């Protein structure tokens with residue numbers, strides 16, 4: 024084998040350089056049929072137009088066949104230049120030092136928790152309402168998850184309750200920008216500094232939003248975004264990005280792929296395998312690699328993300344405008360100054376005292392009118408998993424009275440993207456009519 028020049032690092036799996044017999048990057052390359060199956064999956068036939076669909080599909084097949092003859096089908100399918108280009112574009116967009124493209128946000132959390140050196144018995148403070156993905160890693164290693172109560176206006180973590188729940192065993196705070204509305208990060212970061220804690224932002228819904236001029240996800244020590252198919256932009260169904268401004272970002276590459284270190288070789292072998300240096304010592308990396316094609320898909324939407332958020336914002340503004348004079352209704356929190364949400368979910372609250380009924384009644388009325396509600400995130404203490412792991416969920420529930428009240432009586436999420444002006448109008452009408460029926464006591 025040809026010796027590499029000093030300082031030149033190649034990926035031994037693919038870069039066989041000038042070798043006359045190289046190692047093809049893909050065992051069995053994709054063929055035209057395979058590519059067409061992908062096209063048909065991405066653009067399936069609409070009901071009722073099979074003939075036109077078949078005709079156009081045949082044209083696409085001829086066109087892609089022609090392209091393949093003139094060019095070549097992709098070979099490098101994972102961890103190549105497209106992933107690198109995406110990461111660089113994200114670093115620029117977010118103004119952050121290190122970005123790492125992964126299978127999903129949950130993988131990003133896992134790496135951040137490991138980098139923070141989270142250990143069994145440590146405590147992690149998270150909001151009482153979030154998706155379970157926020158806490159699966161701490162639960163899986165026997166760290167203790169402490170649920171903080173919520174801010175009644177935003178349904179985000181309440182920094183005052185975080186302060187009450189810090190103990191000598193607390194290691195991390197994990198604020199979640201729920202629905203894409205920014206957590207009040209200043210008091211969270213103050214508490215972290217005072218107590219020497221690590222902050223991981225669950226910015227699964229927060230890509231493109233900002234808090235006081237700083238991008239969500241880049242304010243804490245670590246932040247992770249989700250590009251699952253329901254998010255504002257997606258990476259062909261699944262995807263995540265972990266970011267940091269800390270020096271630990273220098274090891275992101277190795278922490279994504281089992282600690283393989285291509286810059287170091289052992290005698291008579293092509294690479295070394297290393298443990299990753301975390302804040303409290305070395306840890307073992309898993310495999311969280313996402314693919315080149317996912318990177319292409321996500322990067323192509325990057326330049327549209329602000330536009331997508333703007334459409335969502337306009338819809339949110341219109342609904343808020345319609346609800347502002349309806350007694351007992353509160354619309355979603357709106358941007359002020361340099362604090363701007365992503366409007367991933369539209370948050371609707373009602374005041375049961377004023378309306379004489381609560382959110383469960385409103386949800387039923389909306390369902391009758393064909394308005395889909397987004398199955399919003401339940402309080403984590405209600406799920407069996409915490410009881411199974413020995414948590415005293417009744418005690419947790421009584422330590423989160425605002426969460427309990429919000430969840431049972433006050434709030435839901437509504438869809439706001441991809442709706443026509445008429446659908447937005449219908450949605451507004453449906454909410455307003457339902458609330459007035461509830462006020463009149465009409466069943």
Ligand SMILES: Cc1ncc(COP(=O)(O)O)c(C=O)c1O
Nearest residue numbers: 127128129154156227249250251
């Ligand atoms: C609040 C929150 N955190 C984390 C996640 C996990 O994201 P992913 O599916 O990319 O792992 C989600 C997913 O929807 C979420 O809603």
